[in-house]
Amino acid sequence: MSLLRNAIWSTQYDVLRKECWENWERNYKGMPMEWKLKILLFSLARQNYRKGEQNASSTVKDEDGNLLVDDSEVRQRWKHYFATLY
Numbered sequence: 789m790s791l792l793r794n795a796i797w798s799t800q801y802d803v804l805r806k807e808c809w810e811n812w813e814r815n816y817k818g819m820p821m822e823w824k825l826k827i828l829l830f831s832l833a834r835q836n837y838r839k840g841e842q843n844a845s846s847t848v849k850d851e852d853g854n855l856l857v858d859d860s861e862v863r864q865r866w867k868h869y870f871a872t873l874y
């Protein structure tokens with residue numbers, strides 16, 4: 789049963805992927821490749837942000853080079869860092 793379900797899902801996925809690609813080509817045809825890449829990267833970043841994924845920005849190093857992972861320590865480090873800039 790799961791093999792059939794996977795085959796159906798795969799076929800539906802391929803159809804959706806083709807429709808998305810055709811839509812992309814129709815909307816952005818003639819646009820410089822650099823702009824297309826920026827739009828694509830922005831949309832991927834937006835999707836990751838909406839999913840709540842956290843990147844390496846949730847960890848920083850302190851002045852001695854030790855990795856800080858605790859949220860309060862990271863915030864304190866950024867606060868100290870920006871205070872030293874001004």
